[in-house]
Amino acid sequence: MNTAAACRDARRIGRRTFLSVSATVTGGLVVSLYLDGPLAAQNPGQNTAVAYPPDAFVHIKPDGAIVIQVNRIDIGQGVHTALPLLLADEMDADWSRVVAELAPAADIYRDPLYGIQMVGGSGSIAHSFQQYRELGAKTRAMLVAAAAERWKVDPGQCKTENSVVRGPKGQSAAYGELADAAARVPVPASVALKRSSEFRLVGKPVRRLDGRAKCDGSQKFGLDLDLPGMKVAVVAHPPVFGARVRSMDASAARSIDGVREVFEIPLARGTAIAVVADKFWSAKQARDRLKIDWDVSAVEGADSSQLFATYKELARTPGKVAVLRGDPKGIDAVAESHRIVAEYEFPYLAHTPMEPLNTTVRFNNDRAEVWAGSQFQTVDRMAIAEVLGLEPEQVLFHTEMGGGGFGRRATADSHVQREAAAIAKRLVGTPVKLVWTREDDVRGGYYRPMHVHRIEVGIGRDGMPAAWRHVIVGQSITAGTPFASMVIKNGVDSTATEGVADTHYDIPNFHVSAHHPTPNVPVLWFRSVGHTHSAFVMETLIDELAARAMADPIAYRRTLLRPDATKLRAALDLMAEKSAAWRRSLPKGHAVGIACHESFETGVACAVDVSIEKQRPRIHRATVAVDCGLAVNPLTIESQFQGGLTFGVSQLMAKGAITLKNGVVEQTNFDTYAPPYIIDAPAAVDVHIVPSTEKPSGCGEPPVPVIAPAVVNALARLTGKRYRSLPLVTI
């Protein structure tokens, strides 16, 4: 989520880091890194160097165990393994003794570039790569210094491997036994990092540290939390976003065994009724028996079909300019017979992470404790503090393992956390776990916004686009949030235009503009954000142009790519090579679909083998190539690409749309809003990584955009039709 532009902005903001080291009461070496980060630069006077237990990134225990704090949540993307791996490699640690923990909310765990503690923008590895390597190298240097002092030798004569320091005369000492002495060594100001040829773990396929616990039921997620005396809350949310409770009859609800409290709470939008009970099932039963009279008079009842009609009208007029290259009227110079006019429709999409949203809060008047699977710890902690009348420092915020996220656990208004805090405030001293049911989740808003794109392409004599006028209509995700200033320029939210405005195709006379209507539907970034729709538009249109030019779709793209699109070109070439054999020998009734797209500075190209079975696309295989710079953990990259492609198939599902009628969401659960099942996903995915020693870029979001256009490009070959409205209800 968030744009490449925002990433670059954040990068310009200066930062300083401080290392501090201490011996612990229990013994061993604890290394903390304090960040004087971008937020401090924006808010001078704010104390960013607050020590907060556990204030360490690395804790080497006397027995040799190495506990590494992960500065952000793992929602499946694998940072719980990848960041410790970077640190352990530089440290020459024994990987089998490494334990990873998800760090609580604290200033020291802020993303080094974004300045808040978060997961988004596919930035986990890209932003913390250097940070975790430096931590590892400094820790190693201190262990070496301690050993050298003990042996009275020059540190330069010592070598390290597998958590052992070896001296020039055959001396050796394990990290665990050096930890206490190392804690008294001054922190080196700077250290040399390994050359890529010296890596022992980085670049090798390494299995996840949480792999076992997630296969035997022992991994705890936020929803699994159980505390002494804990109660469970469910909330009856308004049927229309922002509506308020006029009155309610809770007598039937209160008669359910185990129900403790039923009361009205404020929401980020409107009000709601919370039910608190001993257990989930009682709370849910009680909620189903509430009789609530909602006041919807003051809120607009959005209606998807009306919105589409309005959006299509708007798309016929130019919006605020996102990019203008060459002649804005260039299209008018092209004969009508050499133009394509295309109109695309994209619905609202719900993220539906597998673990329903939840947050547990215990409020004790002068302090609070929170357990949440949050992609936005800094923001959520501040929101909870605000609701409870506390300072953020009075809120101890534990990061729970997240059962998927895809952006849904990163809301600027922290609406779930506010709800949880409002409930806990009433039950002082009692931990309360707020559980959103799947119905709450599907109907709860914060969707990928619906969009209409209207494009006029003028085709030149060479079959290449000679002019391109592109209007995008869709809600701004960031308007009204603290992110607006970074993301909205000239009235254009770049999260709506990314993937078009910054296309890597060399298109002359290029005019992109955007309208941002404001219907009453909360919207949010959704894994790969604007690229979910922009890549679909670009890659289906380019494919159509290639077909019109009777050109090979790969060769056509290669010709049209800008010379500086090096990552995308490398991915395209590798994909072409790796898929060449099967593309030449397709069974009857099958077709190839091609797409390539760069997002979050990662280039991706994809070829799919598709047939039609039971009126649905059947994806027999996908070959995907990726240039993401240095591949930190190729095994995770492979998994992210296999999974990300499947996530991208969501857009094609027959039941893959959120729609509204009179302000009410028409879908309720997986029966009416269905993500891909095994049959819908590619049956096989081979992932190929372009060899690179460049700095790593993200792999969480870039897999998502390419698959949907690739599949419909294949369908177009089978049926002769072009598909411009998603979801794919009929073929």
Next chain:
Amino acid sequence: MATYELTVNGRKQAVTADPGTPLLWVLRDDLKMTGTKYGCGIAACGACTVHVGGVATRSCVVPVSLIGERPIVTIEAIDQDPVGRAVQAAWVSHDVVQCGYCQSGQIMTAVALLKHTPKPTDLNIEESMGGNICRCGTYVRIRQAIKTAAQQL
């Protein structure tokens, strides 16, 4: 409220619950066995899959009052079964999991498949695993892991 005597992972456990309470919530809230997951509550995702009387069952829609004598096996004890052990080992070696939230249900479903069909075809796998959602999209690795487990058995 009524009291039920359940056999869970070989142990007899008495629980007092409303007869309509789904087995899922008895496991999670009463017996504090949270390995079995809530994903949808309407039998549409498979996250809550356990074995009841040897049959893969969506515990979110089975009321506790209908369990009777049938033994229940959950993810927490599936390693006590040779097929369960093989499936877990294959899952780990293929590095199947991402967020991991769906995987208890995937593994319980895969174990049931392999118990009835030791050498499953692609079609068997698609049919048996066909109702389990993995939002992270680990399906390709799930297919591979099931095949590896079948070879090991």
